[in-house]
């Protein structure tokens with residue numbers, strides 16, 4: 001009787017693909033690699049990662065498909081990424097990644113430390129001053145997280161083919177600083193993938209494989225002009241239709 005591994009590699013890859021790719025972003029928790037049920041997927045279908053334990057050959061082949069064919073979401077927290085076996089050991093296999101830039105989604109480790117440090121000072125501030133402080137603190141936090149994630153992509157993900165930056169929830173309650181944050185996004189990440197580098201000649205650092213860079217969730221005409229016009233990036237088709 002023929003074994004699974006006697007099948008041609010292309011057929012095996014198709015089977016791996018059916019079992020391991022999901023039509024949603026995968027968010028990897030930091031220490032969950034050994035427990036397949038801890039893969040967190042938006043939706044109901046989880047990758048059948050038990051396949052990775054069948055034998056070495058199947059594991060090696062399936063690993064490439066699992067990490068290369070799914071879309072992985074880079075967590076906001078640098079501490080999660082640094083502590084995560086998935087990002088450390090397999091980030092170099094990622095080909096499709098997304099990063100959501102959301103001011104509400106702050107780095108808990110970072111925030112807790114800062115809050116502890118400023119607690120006494122906050123107590124002496126007025127309500128308006130406290131709100132301003134919190135706003136600026138979250139902005140700083142997000143900026144740091146953006147540049148960390150930018151360097152992560154460039155340094156570790158040499159096979160990356162598509163990168164999507166989601167700015168849908170990039171807002172503060174007063175809406176005062178969204179455009180500036182998007183401009184910072186260019187300085188921190190997008191300039192490395194500028195389709196026609198105008199300011200920085202960055203082809204040396206940009207992963208060669210990256211062909212598809214998108215920014216989705218843009219709101220105002222000014223934001224769209226900047227990203228699609230001045231910078232020349234792609235966005236969601238629906239956004240371009242309405243632009």
Ligand SMILES: [Zn+2]
Pocket residue numbers: 135172173174175176177178
């Ligand atoms: Zn603001």
